Amino acid sequence: DIQLTQSPSFLSASAGDRVTITCRASQGISNYLAWYRQQPGKAPKLLIYAASTLLSGVPSRFSGSGSGTDFTLTISSLQPEDFATYYCQQLNSSPYTFGQGTTLEIK
Amino acid sequence: EVQLVQSGAGVKKPGESLRISCKASGYTFTGYWIGWVRQMPGKGLEWMGIIFPRDSDTRYSPSFQGQVTISADKSITTAYLQWSSLKASDTAMYYCVRLETAAFPRLIVPFDYWGQGTLVTVSS
Numbered sequence: 001d002i003q004l005t006q007s008p009s010f011l012s013a014s015a016g017d018r019v020t021i022t023c024r025a026s027q028g029i030s031n032y033l034a035w036y037r038q039q040p041g042k043a044p045k046l047l048i049y050a051a052s053t054l055l056s057g058v059p060s061r062f063s064g065s066g067s068g069t070d071f072t073l074t075i076s077s078l079q080p081e082d083f084a085t086y087y088c089q090q091l092n093s094s095p096y097t098f099g100q101g102t103t104l105e106i107k
Numbered sequence: 108e109v110q111l112v113q114s115g116a117g118v119k120k121p122g123e124s125l126r127i128s129c130k131a132s133g134y135t136f137t138g139y140w141i142g143w144v145r146q147m148p149g150k151g152l153e154w155m156g157i158i159f160p161r162d163s164d165t166r167y168s169p170s171f172q173g174q175v176t177i178s179a180d181k182s183i184t185t186a187y188l189q190w191s192s193l194k195a196s197d198t199a200m201y202y203c204v205r206l207e208t209a210a211f212p213r214l215i216v217p218f219d220y221w222g223q224g225t226l227v228t229v230s231s
Contacts, residue, residue, distance in 0.1 A: 001169075034217045036152075043202055043221035044144075044152065055219060087152055091214035095168035098152040 002026050002090050004099035012107040017078050021102045023071045023088035032092035035064055035073045038101075039084040048073065049091070078104075109133040111141075111203045111222035118228045119193050126189040127225045129203030136184040137161040140206035143177060143188045144218070147199040157206055158186060166211075193229045200224045 003026040013019050023033065031051035036044040046055050048064040051071055061076040075082055083106050088099040114128040131141060142157030156167035160179040167177070176189040188201060203222035208215040 032213050034214075036218075038152075043224055044218075045221070046217065046219050049216050055216075089152075089154075089217060091217055093212045094166065095170065096154045096214060096217070098154070101151045 001095055002029060002093060002097055004088055004090055004097055006086075006088060006099035006102045008102060009100065010103050010105065012105050013078055014107045015078050015080060019075050019078060019104065021073045021086055021104075023066075023073070023099050025069045025071075025090055028068045029090045029092035031067050032090060033064075033066065033071050034089045034091055035062075036087045036089065037082070037084050038087065039081065044087065109205065109220045111205060111220055113201075113203050113222040113225045116226040116228070118230065120231055121195055121229055122192050123229075124189070124191050125193055125227065126187050127201060127227065129186045129188075129222050131184045131186065131205070134205075136179075137181050140209060141179065141186045142204050142206060142218075143175075143186075144202045144204055144221075145171075145199045146202065146224075155188070155201075160184075160186070193227075195229050195231075197227060198229050200226050 005024045007022045033051045035048040038044040047058050052064045063074045065072050085101045085103045087101050110132045112130045137160050140157045140159050143155040145153045155171045156177045158165045158177045158179050160181045179186045202224050204218035205220040207219040
């Protein structure tokens with residue numbers, strides 16, 4: 001199975017800050033990577049697929065980059081609803097594993 | 108509007124059977140894969156498997172193969188996740204998900220719609 005390691009696991013920031021989350025795959029997955037946001041008590045929501053393509057309706061403050069084994073999710077200006085847990089998921093091969101999650105907390 | 112509406116929470120005893128459901132609406136049910144994701148208490152997400160309702164082609168994560176059964180009834184646009192003998196370790200939130208686009212073995216646009224989740228508690 002392909003392992004995904006996210007860093008950091010926890011991140012404290014303030015509204016308006018720019019933050020970056022990293023996801024590293026245990027083997028190359030080209031650009032077959034997605035990012036999700038899970039707000040407390042809610043189902044996850046797809047933000048980005050193909051490493052950098054925003055799903056329709058997702059705010060432009062979200063951006064993704066990377067290819068191969070190293071990927072990043074950047075939020076340019078944090079909004080209150082962005083304080084949540086973020087997961088990456090590899091889409092290259094079954095089983096379609098997720099990273100362990102990064103929890104973004106209000107500083 | 109695409110909606111995935113899941114059945115309600117349940118409490119079961121170890122060894123009991125259970126089937127939870129996911130009612131899909133707002134899109135062509137037979138045109139998309141639909142599947143399940145597990146989230147154990149305080150933990151991350153785990154992909155369990157998917158089914159293509161048109162022909163019932165089903166693909167499981169090796170971790171869940173033989174542990175659960177995924178099925179679908181296209182006449183009522185509903186997907187199911189079933190256990191024959193629950194264990195305490197099955198206690199989790201289970202999410203129904205729609206897979207937008209796949210070119211197996213790769214997923215192109217993954218889980219774009221999620222159900223609200225069904226909490227399954229297994230306790231003696």
